Amino acid sequence: MKFRFIARTSARAIIANKVRSTLTVLGIVIGITAIMLIVSIGEGAQRIILSQIEGMGAETIVIRPGRDPQGPSDFAQTLFADSLKRRDIDALKRKENVPDLVDVAPVVFISDSVSYLGETYRPSIFGWSADFMLSMGSVKLGSGEAFDETDIRQESPVVIIGSKVAHELFAADDPIGKYIRIKGKNFRVIGVLEKKGSAAFFNPDELVVLPYTTAQTYLTGEDHYQEVMVRAASAEAVPRAVRDISATLREMHSLDATEKDDFYIETQQGVIDQIGTILTALTVFLSAVSAISLLVGGIGVMNVMLVSVTERTREIGLRKAIGARSRDVLAQFLTESVFLTMLGGLIGITLGILLGLLAAVVLSSTLNLDWNYEFPLEATLLGLGVAAFVGLVFGGYPAWKASQKSPIEALRYE
Amino acid sequence: MKGQNDPKHLIQTTHIAKVFADEASSTTALSDISLTIGRGEFVAIVGPSGSGKSTLLHILGLLDRQTAGQYTFAGEETTHYSDDRLAALRNRTIGFVFQSFNLLARTSVLENVALPLAYSSVPRKEWERRAKEKVEAVGLAHRMEHEPSELSGGEKQRVAIARALVLEPEIIFADEPTGNLDSASGRAIMEILEHLNDGEGKTVVLITHDLTLARRAKRIIAIRDGKIEWDGPSAKFTPSFA
Numbered sequence: 001m002k003f004r005f006i007a008r009t010s011a012r013a014i015i016a017n018k019v020r021s022t023l024t025v026l027g028i029v030i031g032i033t034a035i036m037l038i039v040s041i042g043e044g045a046q047r048i049i050l051s052q053i054e055g056m057g058a059e060t061i062v063i064r065p066g067r068d069p070q071g072p073s074d075f076a077q078t079l080f081a082d083s084l085k086r087r088d089i090d091a092l093k094r095k096e097n098v099p100d101l102v103d104v105a106p107v108v109f110i111s112d113s114v115s116y117l118g119e120t121y122r123p124s125i126f127g128w129s130a131d132f133m134l135s136m137g138s139v140k141l142g143s144g145e146a147f148d149e150t151d152i153r154q155e156s157p158v159v160i161i162g163s164k165v166a167h168e169l170f171a172a173d174d175p176i177g178k179y180i181r182i183k184g185k186n187f188r189v190i191g192v193l194e195k196k197g198s199a200a201f202f203n204p205d206e207l208v209v210l211p212y213t214t215a216q217t218y219l220t221g222e223d224h225y226q227e228v229m230v231r232a233a234s235a236e237a238v239p240r241a242v243r244d245i246s247a248t249l250r251e252m253h254s255l256d257a258t259e260k261d262d263f264y265i266e267t268q269q270g271v272i273d274q275i276g277t278i279l280t281a282l283t284v285f286l287s288a289v290s291a292i293s294l295l296v297g298g299i300g301v302m303n304v305m306l307v308s309v310t311e312r313t314r315e316i317g318l319r320k321a322i323g324a325r326s327r328d329v330l331a332q333f334l335t336e337s338v339f340l341t342m343l344g345g346l347i348g349i350t351l352g353i354l355l356g357l358l359a360a361v362v363l364s365s366t367l368n369l370d371w372n373y374e375f376p377l378e379a380t381l382l383g384l385g386v387a388a389f390v391g392l393v394f395g396g397y398p399a400w401k402a403s404q405k406s407p408i409e410a411l412r413y414e
Numbered sequence: 415m416k417g418q419n420d421p422k423h424l425i426q427t428t429h430i431a432k433v434f435a436d437e438a439s440s441t442t443a444l445s446d447i448s449l450t451i452g453r454g455e456f457v458a459i460v461g462p463s464g465s466g467k468s469t470l471l472h473i474l475g476l477l478d479r480q481t482a483g484q485y486t487f488a489g490e491e492t493t494h495y496s497d498d499r500l501a502a503l504r505n506r507t508i509g510f511v512f513q514s515f516n517l518l519a520r521t522s523v524l525e526n527v528a529l530p531l532a533y534s535s536v537p538r539k540e541w542e543r544r545a546k547e548k549v550e551a552v553g554l555a556h557r558m559e560h561e562p563s564e565l566s567g568g569e570k571q572r573v574a575i576a577r578a579l580v581l582e583p584e585i586i587f588a589d590e591p592t593g594n595l596d597s598a599s600g601r602a603i604m605e606i607l608e609h610l611n612d613g614e615g616k617t618v619v620l621i622t623h624d625l626t627l628a629r630r631a632k633r634i635i636a637i638r639d640g641k642i643e644w645d646g647p648s649a650k651f652t653p654s655f656a
Contacts (some may be wrong), residue, residue, distance in 0.1 A: 002532065016520055277480060312566045315516075318512075319529070321477060321510050322501065322529060323530055323534065323581075325497070325501045326498065329531055364498065407478075408478050411512065
């Protein structure tokens with residue numbers, strides 16, 4: 001029998017029962033949508049991880065004061081929040097303590113707004129090292145100049161601002177040489193960062209950076225740091241550097257073997273591992289949803305096909321009487337169930353693409369992630385393949401039953 | 415295909431019986447049926463309901479197998495043929511017309527008529543031409559794209575006849591073809607069957623319980639209680655049963 005003929009016959013049977021067909025494939029739709037989401041979220045997250053590594057550098061290590069948080073409600077991390085101080089930095093800088101350390105820069109966060117001639121804006125204000133920031137590679141100076149070690153030593157009241165901050169405060173004017181106010185104190189703008197758009201986890205466009213020493217003296221009045229960033233010689237050297245940093249800080253803080261760290265160390269690998277864990281959980285969950293709904297959907301398809309075979313007993317009998325062989329009938333009903341599940345697959349793929357697109361928009365706007373949507377070609381093909389497979393598996397028994405009907409039994413059926 | 419040119423008998427049965435049996439009981443539907451039907455004959459098989467005439471039609475039409483005896487159709491001993499082989503033989507050589515038409519719903523007249531072609535070796539590109547020719551032959555050229563639900567009973571049966579003829583079969587089995595029709599439409603269908611026999615030389619086997627209808631055939635085989643009760647020219651038929 002000719003395929004075009006079978007295809008037309010099957011399509012006609014499905015269209016004849018529009019509502020029933022649509023309801024039948026609902027389980028398949030959910031299953032395929034889940035598969036689409038697994039793949040597109042997985043791919044999106046992978047791109048984020050890559051850009052994260054690119055943005056921060058795999059050799060970057062972040063030390064935070066306090067204990068490693070054991071969960072969202074663990075406030076132990078707020079204990080020892082002032083554990084990282086100037087003398088720790090000096091100890092880390094010594095070659096014999098951490099031989100793999102290339103650069104180290106403390107970070108002081110200031111939560112406040114900046115203003116210029118009545119214009120106010122609330123950026124992320126970092127007391128940091130301009131050299132460290134610029135050597136990360138993802139942030140570049142657009143105009144003016146950066147502050148240097150001398151400025152840090154002398155606690156110069158100078159700032160570098162992001163392009164968005166410049167635009168909000170100065171509009172079209174050149175900010176270089178002008179003074180902005182933070183907590184009632186004046187700081188001279190010496191540089192503007194290049195416009196970046198967005199980046200993973202922190203956006204340089206909304207940054208105001210000043211020497212960390214200046215930030216402590218003029219703005220926080222405290223002598224500890226909220227973060228210390230360390231650059232290791234290479235990504236491979238990171239684990240060794242982490243060990244050395246830990247040993248150095250424990251010694252500096254005079255912790256004995258029974259005491260826990262009063263700081264915790266985060267590496268890019270750690271962040272990637274965290275994302276990986278979340279991603280794995282999500283994948284397992286969606287795979288389970290997908291498997292269960294495909295199973296339920298498949299059983300639904302089988303049930304409806306069995307009903308359809310019974311309803312069309314006369315039609316089967318007629319086809320056999322005029323010359324259809326068992327395999328012709330088998331092919332016809334198998335094609336019908338595969339068409340049915342592939343229809344569900346197509347709806348699922350469409351939904352999956354729309355939801356993936358929505359996830360991309362929501363994630364990139366709310367979390368400020370650089371989540372780009374790409375058409376999931378592989379997932380689409382996978383989804384169609386799985387849908388067709390479900391149709392073959394669950395349509396097999398009804399189609400076989402149809403093919404085994406004898407023509408007289410079928411023609412007699414009322 | 416040696417039987418196709420056999421000049422003598424299209425159908426030959428020897429001592430055919432059909433017993434329906436299950437664990438509890440067995441029912442003899444047909445016993446000791448020996449008959450021959452030659453090419454170009456117009457035979458009516460008559461009998462009251464339950465006489466076994468439908469069972470005989472199913473066996474003669476290769477839709478069912480006898481439980482005893484031998485059946486030679488168009489020179490082929492079909493007793494041990496597989497289901498698929500029987501299907502292919504039906505497709506090539508037999509046209510069926512049923513009481514309840516058995517047309518496919520939501521499918522045009524033309525496609526209904528073309529259906530047997532889909533199971534034949536006729537190439538796709540010839541389907542439309544062949545089907546159109548038969549639709550025109552039964553006078554439904556103006557109904558070509560209509561669906562069965564839009565047709566009258568008589569028109570539906572003409573579509574069924576066109577479908578039975580589309581592969582140029584040697585023999586037409588018509589099972590109570592006028593049973594669901596008003597008398598005018600029934601007469602028209604009978605005229606088509608007579609023309610197929612007279613005009614085109616097709617063998618026609620008509621199954622009916624209506625003796626008036628049966629008398630229009632040239633030969634009558636009367637079945638009662640699963641046995642042949644009478645077999646001869648319809649002109650001489652005197653029903654011992656009524």
